[in-house]
Each structure stands twice: as C-alpha cells, then as structure tokens.
Amino acid sequence: AQSVSQHNHHVILSEAASLELGCNYSYGGTVNLFWYVQYPGQHLQLLLKYFSGDPLVKGIKGFEAEFIKSKFSFNLRKPSVQWSDTAEYFCAVYINAGKSTFGDGTTLTVKP
Amino acid sequence: EAEVAQSPRYKITEKSQAVAFWCDPISGHATLYWYRQILGQGPELLVQFQDESVVDDSQLPKDRFSAERLKGVDSTLKIQPAELGDSAMYLCASSVGVSGTFGSEAFFGQGTRLTVV
Numbered sequence: 001a002q003s004v005s006q007h008n009h010h011v012i013l014s015e016a017a018s019l020e021l022g023c024n025y026s027y028g029g030t031v032n033l034f035w036y037v038q039y040p041g042q043h044l045q046l047l048l049k050y051f052s053g054d055p056l057v058k059g060i061k062g063f064e065a066e067f068i069k070s071k072f073s074f075n076l077r078k079p080s081v082q083w084s085d086t087a088e089y090f091c092a093v094y095i096n097a098g099k100s101t102f103g104d105g106t107t108l109t110v111k112p
Numbered sequence: 113e114a115e116v117a118q119s120p121r122y123k124i125t126e127k128s129q130a131v132a133f134w135c136d137p138i139s140g141h142a143t144l145y146w147y148r149q150i151l152g153q154g155p156e157l158l159v160q161f162q163d164e165s166v167v168d169d170s171q172l173p174k175d176r177f178s179a180e181r182l183k184g185v186d187s188t189l190k191i192q193p194a195e196l197g198d199s200a201m202y203l204c205a206s207s208v209g210v211s212g213t214f215g216s217e218a219f220f221g222q223g224t225r226l227t228v229v
Contacts, residue, residue: 004154036220042222043220090154098216100157104153104154105152
C-alpha cells in the first residue's frame with residue numbers, strides 16, 4: 001500500500017522567509033500528486049496538483065511544487081511567506097480510481 | 113461559490129449510541145467521499161460513491177459503520193454503536209469525476225467533529 005510522509009510537523013517562519021515543505025511517497029506506479037491547505041476555521045482546499053508534464057507546477061497564492069520522480073518527492077515551496085499563509089498543509093497521493101493517501105500534515109505558523 | 117454542506121458541525125454522543133452525519137455535495141458532482149481525520153493525522157478515506165454505488169469501502173469498519181447515497185445526491189454516514197475511538201473529524205468531499213484523475217479535484221466540506229464520551 002502506498003504511504004505519504006511529511007517530515008515537518010510544525011514549521012515556524014517569519015514573514016518574508018522562504019518556505020519548503022517536504023513530501024515523500026512510497027508507490028512504484030503512476031501517481032497524481034496534490035497539496036491541500038486548511039486555513040484556520042476553514043475547509044480543506046486545493047493548493048496545486050500534478051498529473052503529468054512539467055514537473056514544476058504552480059498553484060494559487062504564489063505556491064509551487066516540484067515533482068522529482070527519482071526521489072519520490074513532491075515538495076511545496078514559496079519564496080516569501082505572509083502571515084496569511086498560516087495554515088495546515090497536506091500532501092496527497094492518488095493512484096487509480098480515486099484511491100488517495102494523505103500525509104499527516106504540516107502546521108505552518110508565520111510570525112508577523 | 114458552491115460548497116459541500118455537512119451537518120451537524122459538532123456532535124457529542126455517548127458510547128454505544130447511534131450517530132449519523134449528513135452530506136450534500138456540490139450539485140452535479142457524481143463522486144462523493146467520506147473521510148475520517150483523527151487529530152494530528154491526515155484524512156483517511158472511508159467510503160467512495162460513484163452516483164449511488166459504492167466503489168470503495170475497503171477502509172470502512174462495516175461492523176459498526178454504514179453509508180448510503182440512495183438517490184445519488186446527498187449521503188448519510190452512520191455509526192452504531194459509537195465507540196470512544198471514533199472521536200474524530202468526519203469529512204465529506206465531492207468531485208465531478210473520479211478525484212485524482214485529470215481534470216477533477218475533490219472539494220471538501222467543513223466536516224463534523226464527533227466526540228464520543
């Protein structure tokens with residue numbers, strides 16, 4: 001069975017700092033990769049997704065992620081975080097027919 | 113903006129009692145998902161519907177959990193009897209097609225926070 005590992009449980013940054021959240025998965029076949037975000041008091045929403053093609057994908061609010069197949073990784077990045085990026089971030093792997101596995105999430109706190 | 117509606121938002125129940133959660137997906141979304149999210153963990157898929165048919169319930173504890181989507185629109189998830197370990201957030205999500213496939217993404221509701229005492 002596939003698994004998803006998010007290495008950082010809690011990240012604390014100051015505004016304008018750069019962000020990189022790690023996501024590694026274990027599955028040998030074709031995968032589709034997602035990052036979801038949950039802002040305080042809100043529901044999970046899609047940040048970005050990768051299906052095929054350019055391994056560098058751009059999402060909303062200046063986020064991007066790079067798929068490195070050889071490393072089974074899909075790390076999330078943002079060059080300069082804002083206080084409003086404070087949220088919980090989930091990496092998810094989808095294999096066939098909607099079968100999904102989510103990581104345990106990373107809580108990001110951005111200090112003003 | 114269309115949303116996935118869930119009720120109730122919060123539910124406290126005693127162990128061994130029955131409890132039910134309701135979900136109304138975004139109109140036109142054929143696929144509906146129920147997830148369970150334990151504090152500190154990511155969502156875990158319990159059951160997936162395509163229209164009114166269950167396509168995946170491999171992680172659903174069928175001795176106490178049941179789910180239905182009779183007319184292929186809204187859905188109910190039931191637990192009977194509830195156990196202390198069932199305390200969690202129960203999330204409903206929907207997508208136009210099969211989530212995770214090209215062109216389709218899952219939209220999540222606010223969830224129901226269940227506390228079993």
